[in-house]
Amino acid sequence: QVQLVESGGGLVQTGGSLRLSCAASGRTFSSYPMGWFRQAPGKEREFIARISSSGVITYYKDSLKGRFTISRDNVKNTVYLQMNSLKPEDTAVYYCAASLKSWSSTGSSTYDYTYWGQGTQVTVSS
Numbered sequence: 001q002v003q004l005v006e007s008g009g010g011l012v013q014t015g016g017s018l019r020l021s022c023a024a025s026g027r028t029f030s031s032y033p034m035g036w037f038r039q040a041p042g043k044e045r046e047f048i049a050r051i052s053s054s055g056v057i058t059y060y061k062d063s064l065k066g067r068f069t070i071s072r073d074n075v076k077n078t079v080y081l082q083m084n085s086l087k088p089e090d091t092a093v094y095y096c097a098a099s100l101k102s103w104s105s106t107g108s109s110t111y112d113y114t115y116w117g118q119g120t121q122v123t124v125s126s
Contacts, residue, residue: 002026002098002115009094009120012086016124020081022096022117030054030074033099033106035113036081038092038122045095047108051079057103086124093119 008020022034035050049060049070058070067086072079079096097113099106106112 002029002032004096004098004115004117006094006096006117006120009122011123011125013125014087016086017082017084018086018122020083020094020096020120020122022079022081024077024079024098029077029098033101033103034070034072034079035097035099035106035108036068036070036079037095037097037110038090039095039119040089040092043092045110046092047110048094049081050099050106050108052103059108061108083122086122088124088126091123093121095119 003025005023012018031053033052036048037045039045047061051058051070051072055072067084069082096117098115099112100114
């Protein structure tokens, strides 16, 4: 089992920044590719970014590349999502997720991830 707890969400003005954290406990965190997703009201859960178990390889949704950065600290068992130049359309609940698959088999689908956090709300005001 892996337990994931997100934090760092909140209310921010357009153009502001937030850094989300996802603390993991349970099985060996450093073995898993990790991902970040978000879900706005009335919409499907959307892929943001994923990172390999070592943290060396990252992959982003094209439209978010350049504003969002995923990273991880395997000593602290934590994955991060740095979000800059935030826009009202970034308002959503943000989730981290852990995949039990290899990096090459882990994609951008929610079905690729086994463990999920409870989510943290991010609200960007205009």
